[in-house]
Amino acid sequence: MAELEKIIWISIILIVIILVKEKLKLALPLLLLLAGLILSLTRLVPSIDMSPEMIFYVVLPPILFDAAWNTSIPEFKKEFSKISLLAVGLVFLTTTIIALIAHMIIPGFSWSLAFILGAIISPPDAVAATSITKGLPLPKKLVTILEGESLLNDASALIAYKCALIAIVSGVFSFREAGFQFVTISLGGIIVGLAIGYAFLKLHRFLNGNSNAETFVIILLPFATYSMAEHLECSGVLAVVVLGMFLSWNSFSLFSSSSRIQMSHFWDVIVFVLNGLVFLILGMQLPQIIADIPHSNLPVLILYGLLIFGILIIIRLFVICSFPLFSVNQVKKETGFFSQAKKEYIILSWSGMRGVVSLAAALAMPLYDDNGILIGQRSTILFITFVVIIFTLLIQGLTLPNLIKLVKPAEEEEKNEKELNILLIDQSLLYLENMNGSKTMTDKIVTGMIEKLKKEETELSKNEISQSTSRIEWRKTYFNIELQLIEFQRKELIKNYYKGEYSLEVIRKKEWELDFWTTTVHHEMETLEYKN
Numbered sequence: 001m002a003e004l005e006k007i008i009w010i011s012i013i014l015i016v017i018i019l020v021k022e023k024l025k026l027a028l029p030l031l032l033l034l035a036g037l038i039l040s041l042t043r044l045v046p047s048i049d050m051s052p053e054m055i056f057y058v059v060l061p062p063i064l065f066d067a068a069w070n071t072s073i074p075e076f077k078k079e080f081s082k083i084s085l086l087a088v089g090l091v092f093l094t095t096t097i098i099a100l101i102a103h104m105i106i107p108g109f110s111w112s113l114a115f116i117l118g119a120i121i122s123p124p125d126a127v128a129a130t131s132i133t134k135g136l137p138l139p140k141k142l143v144t145i146l147e148g149e150s151l152l153n154d155a156s157a158l159i160a161y162k163c164a165l166i167a168i169v170s171g172v173f174s175f176r177e178a179g180f181q182f183v184t185i186s187l188g189g190i191i192v193g194l195a196i197g198y199a200f201l202k203l204h205r206f207l208n209g210n211s212n213a214e215t216f217v218i219i220l221l222p223f224a225t226y227s228m229a230e231h232l233e234c235s236g237v238l239a240v241v242v243l244g245m246f247l248s249w250n251s252f253s254l255f256s257s258s259s260r261i262q263m264s265h266f267w268d269v270i271v272f273v274l275n276g277l278v279f280l281i282l283g284m285q286l287p288q289i290i291a292d293i294p295h296s297n298l299p300v301l302i303l304y305g306l307l308i309f310g311i312l313i314i315i316r317l318f319v320i321c322s323f324p325l326f327s328v329n330q331v332k333k334e335t336g337f338f339s340q341a342k343k344e345y346i347i348l349s350w351s352g353m354r355g356v357v358s359l360a361a362a363l364a365m366p367l368y369d370d371n372g373i374l375i376g377q378r379s380t381i382l383f384i385t386f387v388v389i390i391f392t393l394l395i396q397g398l399t400l401p402n403l404i405k406l407v408k409p410a411e412e413e414e415k416n417e418k419e420l421n422i423l424l425i426d427q428s429l430l431y432l433e434n435m436n437g438s439k440t441m442t443d444k445i446v447t448g449m450i451e452k453l454k455k456e457e458t459e460l461s462k463n464e465i466s467q468s469t470s471r472i473e474w475r476k477t478y479f480n481i482e483l484q485l486i487e488f489q490r491k492e493l494i495k496n497y498y499k500g501e502y503s504l505e506v507i508r509k510k511e512w513e514l515d516f517w518t519t520t521v522h523h524e525m526e527t528l529e530y531k532n
Helices: 004-023 028-042 052-069 075-080 080-105 111-121 124-132 140-170 175-207 211-231 237-253 259-283 286-290 295-323 329-332 340-349 358-362 380-407 415-435 440-461 470-498 506-532
Strands: none
Touching: 004 028, 004 237, 004 259, 004 415, 028 259, 028 286, 028 380, 028 415, 052 140, 052 211, 052 237, 052 259, 052 358, 075 080, 075 140, 075 237, 080 140, 080 295, 111 140, 111 358, 111 380, 111 506, 140 175, 140 237, 140 358, 175 211, 175 237, 211 237, 237 340, 259 358, 286 380, 295 340, 340 380, 415 440, 470 506
16 A cells, blocks of 8 residues: 555656646656656655566566557668667677676676676667657657667567576576577567467457457557566567567558557557656665665766766767668768768767666666575666666767757658558549449449549649648648637537537537547647648
């Protein structure tokens, strides 16, 4: 009950922070982290223990699933070589270099402890990456690389972490066995994700298109998949990512429109709440982390954390700038220091924020080895990890938006929304013209639809329909009038309900239509703001 009360109070603080976010002009994750640090120092609110089980089994599965669901599979395949280099190659290189440096500079650090530290802080965090870069004007290629990296790097880092952990608790380590474990754990996770996704595909028909049942099953699947993979000693991260991508690829034909709308709204809320609570609770962990560390050692450990933070940036910049795999086409076409390729290098290099997964891995370290001997330096690893996370989130997270504005990466040329609309209209016209109507009424309806579509196509093809400033202003005015009309209808709807002339079921149905209309208009207005 006490923990529930803490969560309620922290949730209230989360709501208050969200309300003041716009005035402070800070990214929500950073604002929540700072608020958590302030609360931990002032001790105004009792802290909640961030257990590894809560992160790995409760927070991580839905966030990974949502990110995988919203990942473009064609874009992911196109950038897979770069994603795999960052998610696997860079993680292992970072783990090794950090281990070497930690072993040299930190007194009493054995090789196994040094590799543990390297594995813990090597992966940029999925939660941090998607939360801080969301809404920033990044080219789609960079977004795909960053999100793809954040989906896969946790798996490679956690596998390296498990291998180093085995060395600590057992006192035995083999590079050959570690490599074999990496392959089997990774393949096992992929197989589990595909197997559960395929099983759901086959069993889905028994849900009979019930949107509530479909949504509930989709909620459970990420948790069940992660848990099953971990129990089978496979990668739960890879299993959930593969499941999310597999179901997303089949979602167009698998789910009804009502189910997709319901799932979309649910995931938006649950991921938003989880991200908010995680960053707020992360900032509140400071008292627990420094409890076992002498205060005289804190300045030295902070310097270690700052040094490792700088090394992380240098390693990432070196890998991205050294491998011709990145932006090969641009390198051939452009010269100069501020070529498009160099702009992408800078943004990618500065986007490696660490987060809750690293802290959860540090917290998951056991207190004793297999012989019952206390594992030394556990508190040191935990504090350095926390310091590195804070530096990456605050320094990189605070400066990344301004860096993007300064560098101004070029947007990729893409087929726009107007072209897609015209394509769909052309295909629809062809379909209607080939439709064989058996009744006069059908012919009249088809003819009316054809005329309407041709009129829409003519309007879309006009030169003035382009996104000029005057056209954008015209559409803004149009949408504002639409919103006023919706609000008028809503007031009239409420008046008629209060009069008792219509049943609540009929009122709710019309209310849902108005809500859907409002959501569509707001989406169009947000699109205009982005283009403007």
